[in-house]
Amino acid sequence: MDGIVMDGGVGISAHGALRIVTERSTIAIPETGIGFVPSRHLEAVIEALATRTPPDVLAHLTEPTPPGELAERRAWINACYTRDSVEEILERLEDIGEPTAKQAAEQIRAKSPTALEITLASPRRTRELDYSKAELGRGSIGYPARR
Numbered sequence: 001m002d003g004i005v006m007d008g009g010v011g012i013s014a015h016g017a018l019r020i021v022t023e024r025s026t027i028a029i030p031e032t033g034i035g036f037v038p039s040r041h042l043e044a045v046i047e048a049l050a051t052r053t054p055p056d057v058l059a060h061l062t063e064p065t066p067p068g069e070l071a072e073r074r075a076w077i078n079a080c081y082t083r084d085s086v087e088e089i090l091e092r093l094e095d096i097g098e099p100t101a102k103q104a105a106e107q108i109r110a111k112s113p114t115a116l117e118i119t120l121a122s123p124r125r126t127r128e129l130d131y132s133k134a135e136l137g138r139g140s141i142g143y144p145a146r147r
Contacts, residue, residue: 001019001020001025001049002022002025003022003024004026004028005026005028006027006028006029010029014048014049018052018060018061019051020054020057076096079092080093085120086108090108090109093105093108
């Protein structure tokens, strides 16, 4: 937290695993201003904010990251999800022989077919647009509210 941190910002930041408070931090919880009573444990939360030194925090951030599951699954994910249609993706997920892929296929089949087709087509279609058109949503093929 750096500078003025109020209400919801305190609620999100104060309960994080890494709480960094600078000398410029000003913490405010104006519940009484909106008719609420501050939490009964507020003092404990504020007291616990600056309990670690920067070197402690940096040491935590530089610990080696354990290998993720996604890296192990990258080959079959690419083999399945680069297909041209939702049906082809589902067929490949079911045929590839991976239990997680089969579970993914089951979950996908439970979704709206129309939403699946739009979800698959939208990023592929916007990939062909220049940035400004994609940013403005002109490449959207969903159901945008237009005037």
